[in-house]
Amino acid sequence: MKRQTRQGEVILSVIRSAGRPLTPLEIHQLAIQEIPRLGIATTYRHVKTLCENHQVVGVDYPGQPTRYEWADGQDKVHFACRTCDKLFALEDTTDDEPPAKVPNGFKVKGFEVMLYGTCPECK
Ligand SMILES: [Zn+2]
Numbered sequence: 001m002k003r004q005t006r007q008g009e010v011i012l013s014v015i016r017s018a019g020r021p022l023t024p025l026e027i028h029q030l031a032i033q034e035i036p037r038l039g040i041a042t043t044y045r046h047v048k049t050l051c052e053n054h055q056v057v058g059v060d061y062p063g064q065p066t067r068y069e070w071a072d073g074q075d076k077v078h079f080a081c082r083t084c085d086k087l088f089a090l091e092d093t094t095d096d097e098p099p100a101k102v103p104n105g106f107k108v109k110g111f112e113v114m115l116y117g118t119c120p121e122c123k
Contacts, residue, residue: 010034011046012055012070020088021059021067021078059087061114079115083122090115 014030015022022030028043047068050056057071059078067087069076075092098111 007031007035007038007042008046008049010038011043012050015047015050015056015068016070018069020086021069023065023067027068061087077113077115079117079119081119081122082116083118086119088119 010031011027014027018026018030024040024044024047027047028038028040031043032038047056051058051068054071056068059067059069061078061080064080064085064087069089076089077092077094079088079090080086081088092113094113098108099113102108
């Protein structure tokens with residue numbers, strides 16, 4: 001039981017210190033540096049628990065694997081590098097105006113913004 005707690009802590013700290021949303025595979029690759037025997041299924045299980053505890057949130061974009069980032073309560077905009085497929089979290093500097101006009105009868109409840117291009121490592 002104690003060991004599981006330590007695994008969960010390592011996984012949370014990996015996600016937290018990454019500063020960008022990670023796929024479960026990326027989380028696993030980083031976490032095994034501290035826990036060499038950590039399995040991928042165990043990684044998934046801990047990530048799921050962290051989500052249920054609202055310590056981590058899933059980031060979903062169409063055609064992309066779900067990534068996970070630390071839930072710090074801040075709104076974030078994501079930047080996708082189209083070369084290495086990494087996703088980066090940026091501070092949300094948009095005002096609350098949607099970037100498009102909606103016709104009469106539609107009511108906007110929210111919107112998501114994603115920037116894309118190349119990251120410094122891929123430029
Ligand atoms: Zn890149």
